Amino acid sequence: MALKVPPARIVFTPEQRREILARIDEQLQSGQLTLGKYGQSFEAAFAKFCGRAHAVAVNSGTSSIEIPLRVLGVKGKDVVVPTNTFMATAFGVWHAGGEVRFADMDPATAGLSLKTLSKALTPKTVGVVPVHIGGTVSPEMPAIADLCRKKGLWLFEDAAHAHGSTLNGKHAGTFGVAASFSFYPTKVMTSAEGGMIVTDDKALAEQCMLYRDQGKQSFTANVHDRLGYNWRMSEPHAIIGLAHLSRLADMVAERRRIASWYDESLKGIGGIRPLALPAGSASNYYKYIALLEAGIDRVALKKTLREQHEVGLAGEVYELPCHRQPLCASQYRPEDFPEAERFCASHVCLPVYNGMTQAEVGLVTSALRAVLGQRKGASR
Ligand SMILES: Cc1ncc(COP(=O)(O)O)c(C=O)c1O
Numbered sequence: 173m174a175l176k177v178p179p180a181r182i183v184f185t186p187e188q189r190r191e192i193l194a195r196i197d198e199q200l201q202s203g204q205l206t207l208g209k210y211g212q213s214f215e216a217a218f219a220k221f222c223g224r225a226h227a228v229a230v231n232s233g234t235s236s237i238e239i240p241l242r243v244l245g246v247k248g249k250d251v252v253v254p255t256n257t258f259m260a261t262a263f264g265v266w267h268a269g270g271e272v273r274f275a276d277m278d279p280a281t282a283g284l285s286l287k288t289l290s291k292a293l294t295p296k297t298v299g300v301v302p303v304h305i306g307g308t309v310s311p312e313m314p315a316i317a318d319l320c321r322k323k324g325l326w327l328f329e330d331a332a333h334a335h336g337s338t339l340n341g342k343h344a345g346t347f348g349v350a351a352s353f354s355f356y357p358t359k360v361m362t363s364a365e366g367g368m369i370v371t372d373d374k375a376l377a378e379q380c381m382l383y384r385d386q387g388k389q390s391f392t393a394n395v396h397d398r399l400g401y402n403w404r405m406s407e408p409h410a411i412i413g414l415a416h417l418s419r420l421a422d423m424v425a426e427r428r429r430i431a432s433w434y435d436e437s438l439k440g441i442g443g444i445r446p447l448a449l450p451a452g453s454a455s456n457y458y459k460y461i462a463l464l465e466a467g468i469d470r471v472a473l474k475k476t477l478r479e480q481h482e483v484g485l486a487g488e489v490y491e492l493p494c495h496r497q498p499l500c501a502s503q504y505r506p507e508d509f510p511e512a513e514r515f516c517a518s519h520v521c522l523p524v525y526n527g528m529t530q531a532e533v534g535l536v537t538s539a540l541r542a543v544l545g546q547r548k549g550a551s552r
Contacts, residue, residue, distance in 0.1 A: 177523055
């Protein structure tokens, strides 16, 4: 069924589509289809956008975590990861040979805090991977970076959600030694598939480039001195990514405008309230997170919104925290993660996409008002 408001919409303007097709045609003619000039332009432009010296384009957000962690060295060591993240954060650590220590989340930001991180440290911890959930950079990031410096740990940001998000004007991806981004289609910007590593450390960037191309000492010689893989980004992917990147600032500004419409409309609706942004944190609104009052059945709410109002909510961040995933549930006790348990069970993500109109936001909020107004004890 086509919905009046879908959970997400991936938008390329007609000009962007024309430019993408022309550039792909150019590369088809030249035969330069991977690790070429558009990949390099994408890297340079993304590094500039974030305010980092170097960027390395790869084939996914997941590999943009694994590769730098291989360089940083995690074999046999512990890495702190928030339990409230996509499993790819943990997969990056495990595939690089490290062990994951899940930490609980901060209810104010849905990410790590100094307190939750401190509790998860072990004598074997070498680094920390905060995740800017939904696009929110925690105001505790500078303090987390300080703690890491004092303890001799590296800080690596999983910024898969946070293209263009800032804390007091400082970009996501600039708080630690390096950071990763995802360009999966539903992200704030996409290259169809892809990821980017950003860092100011030239040696680290060079190492990442070697890993991404099968661990070869150079592009042209088949001499391998490390366990790499094919993590390359193709030229068509880079061309698509460049098109979105050229409009990223405007796309983020538009998402913020849409979020402000929700902020206003939700004030008058019982049973639901926005997860308020902490002072200084400017989200890119990859997700617009709203908290449901205790007792509201999220599954039933989403079903009614979809079936009776043709409104699809976006996926949660996250429905099931990592410590609850079947892959790791036997090793963890849910009571050790009380904040994530509560948050994961009781929030929703309202649709936000470029091109969303105020009328579409109105459809979502009037549907919420209608459904939530029918719950027991709701004031009418
Ligand atoms: C927090 C987080 N980390 C990592 C990833 C992995 O990115 P990709 O799907 O591009 O491999 C995602 C993607 O959805 C994510 O949400």
